[in-house]
Amino acid sequence: MLINQLKNKLRFDNIPLQTISIQGKLCQHEISILRLDNLHEQISGNKWFKLQYYLNDFFESGKTVLATFGGAYSNHIAATAAACQLLAIPCIGYIRGEEPIQYSPTLRLATEIGMQLRFVDRNTYKNKEAILSENPDLYWVPEGGYGKWGMLGAADIWEYVPDRESYSHIFLPVGSGTTVAGILHGANTSQRVFGVSVMKNNLSLEKEIGMLIEPSNIGMLKLLHDFHFGGYAKKTDDLLHFMNGVWEQYRIPLDFVYTGKTFFALMQMFESGDFAEKNKILFVHTGGLQGNQSLPQGCLNY
Numbered sequence: 001m002l003i004n005q006l007k008n009k010l011r012f013d014n015i016p017l018q019t020i021s022i023q024g025k026l027c028q029h030e031i032s033i034l035r036l037d038n039l040h041e042q043i044s045g046n047k048w049f050k051l052q053y054y055l056n057d058f059f060e061s062g063k064t065v066l067a068t069f070g071g072a073y074s075n076h077i078a079a080t081a082a083a084c085q086l087l088a089i090p091c092i093g094y095i096r097g098e099e100p101i102q103y104s105p106t107l108r109l110a111t112e113i114g115m116q117l118r119f120v121d122r123n124t125y126k127n128k129e130a131i132l133s134e135n136p137d138l139y140w141v142p143e144g145g146y147g148k149w150g151m152l153g154a155a156d157i158w159e160y161v162p163d164r165e166s167y168s169h170i171f172l173p174v175g176s177g178t179t180v181a182g183i184l185h186g187a188n189t190s191q192r193v194f195g196v197s198v199m200k201n202n203l204s205l206e207k208e209i210g211m212l213i214e215p216s217n218i219g220m221l222k223l224l225h226d227f228h229f230g231g232y233a234k235k236t237d238d239l240l241h242f243m244n245g246v247w248e249q250y251r252i253p254l255d256f257v258y259t260g261k262t263f264f265a266l267m268q269m270f271e272s273g274d275f276a277e278k279n280k281i282l283f284v285h286t287g288g289l290q291g292n293q294s295l296p297q298g299c300l301n302y
């Protein structure tokens with residue numbers, strides 16, 4: 001299948017750009033929020049963008065089964081399962097850890113829509129090369145979509161940003177760095193890209209992002225490492241309280257692993273007066289709301 005046919009098959013016409021007004025320390029600011037969370041119920045946010053060129057490559061590879069890796073709550077597993085269902089691709093998810101007695105909502109959904117699961121103990125999981133070489137017939141999508149195809153797919157996010165040159169600052173969460181690499185790939189050199197790392201002390205990130213893009217593009221990036229709230233998928237009451245506040249005030253639903261922490265970082269910079277009035281800010285809502293299902297009921301008001 002050609003990439004354009006594939007894109008037409010999973011066409012997303014309405015990705016809204018929502019503009020909100022925020023009172024900063026010194027002045028009022030407008031922020032435009034690219035609501036990729038509205039893309040599709042399951043293939044939400046950045047994950048579809050990262051997958052699209054791998055899916056295209058799968059069709060060209062002549063292989064018949066697609067496989068990938070992820071944790072029990074992984075947005076990447078959910079999105080891969082849903083994309084494969086839509087395109088009638090048989091798929092397998094290699095899941096980190098022993099098979100749980102009770103499946104997470106993500107794993108339940110993935111199996112319901114046709115993904116086969118293989119549970120891999122944590123040590124084996126670390127050595128992905130061995131799993132790959134034992135299964136040469138499978139088409140492998142790297143964990144989190146990290147790689148050139150993922151980066152190029154993420155760069156397509158720009159197609160949905162009207163007046164893209166007008167933004168001086170772009171904010172988004174960073175896990176593997178694939179999405180921010182795509183944003184950097186498509187940005188112009190006067191734009192500043194702020195990536196909020198959701199892991200604690202993930203200091204090799206800049207190098208990993210650098211491997212995906214032109215060296216000249218890395219200078220536009222500023223990674224923020226102080227907004228992980230204890231580490232990957234960790235949360236505090238303050239964070240959940242903040243997310244409920246954003247929902248009450250702006251009707252923007254955030255997820256606690258990625259976008260909640262990133263929005264918090266952005267608000268903190270406003271409050272410290274880090275932006276000038278003329279700055280125009282784009283916040284990329286990368287989706288991930290399915291992950292909120294792992295929170296105890298009643299934590300969030302949406």
Ligand SMILES: *Cc1c(COP(=O)(O)O)cnc(C)c1O
Nearest residue numbers: 175176177178179258286287288
């Ligand atoms: C996976 C994910 C990210 C991180 O994307 P990377 O390309 O791995 O950096 C950000 N936001 C959401 C909602 C995600 O699910």
